[in-house]
Amino acid sequence: MDEIARDYTADLLGSSSLAALLTALVSLVLVANRGTWPLLRNVITIAHEGGHAVIALLSGRKLNGIRLHSDTSGLTVSTGKPTGPGMVFTLIAGYPAVPLLGLGGAWLVAADRAQLMLWISIGLLVLMLLAIRNAYGALSVLITGGALFAVSWYAPPAWQAVCCALVSWFLLIGGLRPLGELRSKRARGRAPDSDADQLARLTGLPGTAWLLLWLLVGLASLLVGGALLLQMPQL
Template structure:
């Protein structure tokens, strides 16, 4: 079926491009990581949440989820069979990419940006409360990560809700695009790092790819390559939905702005 760039998607594409350019420029500005630090923590929550959700979907249990000040994270789960381990290990990086793509799709499908932000806040709050605090306390989870995980999760949740409530529609819409870009770019950068760390000539560092290599016997760099390919496929699909429409009988595209609610 023939496809074309939707005319009304062009302003959305420009908004997304601006968010991407700003994100990349910040990489080259000294000390700009201070500005992007909350976004890195957000992506870490999504990454670790991906592991936790995948564990639950494959019949395992989650012992704890924690986020550290250096934006790293850990999720402790019970281990199932090979298929379960593969799904759980893959769900971190691919979950971050999928979440970023989902943000783009939601606002493209006329879901109000404010609702998207509040939904994101709810996700962070649920991960923090259930797996960052309650589960470690009442099970075999690790307790040392609770203080910062609580502080980071609560701050992000409150910040996202406050932004959704008090910021203008244009600011909220741009922020959702920027958040989506951060999820996507951080997932790709992390996968690039994992790929190089998985090289046979690199110093052995514990990563999800190394965990998969230990479980399957398949080299870590192959797992990293597979994840990169899947991540790019997810990104391609999300971008296609975001800016492209089909020449068939579909609902007309909607503008990239809030829909008035009655």
């Protein structure tokens, strides 16, 4: 029986297109399900706040710290000029960071570099951990990094590719749901200090325009990343 199970698993993983479709379906369920989304949304928040932090540093701002909260919200604090391109790009960066990371992951998976994707992800999480300023945030980053490390260390190459495809799909699909949540909150007047509203005050462009921009980035990333993942090398 064990040999039959191993043969079945090998046959399943051997079909790269089937593996890509299955990981896409699993990711969609994880994002859409009310039971799994509140927990796994922490991964989306980590990527979102990481995007703010990276662009803040690249634009010359001083990064004061990152906080991740149990309600899956987050806050990245940086010091610098309160107006101007640096602040604008820092605010823009959060929402696109999630699908763009998914796109980068999809490219690495398609290039048969799943292990490289895992180690890059772990390295970025280690750097982010240095900027975390609360216990829950540190725990979230450690758990996420620990899971990726376990896959990189213990899983065979085929399963590493499957796990990386799953993570990439999750970022590509999961990066879209917060935009819908933000739209609903803004419609009810419950997000006056959202990234979109802060950008509206800084640039004069309405918050809806920023939401549309982020949506276009997310959809384009999903289309391109999905096409790449469907071209996964034979496992």
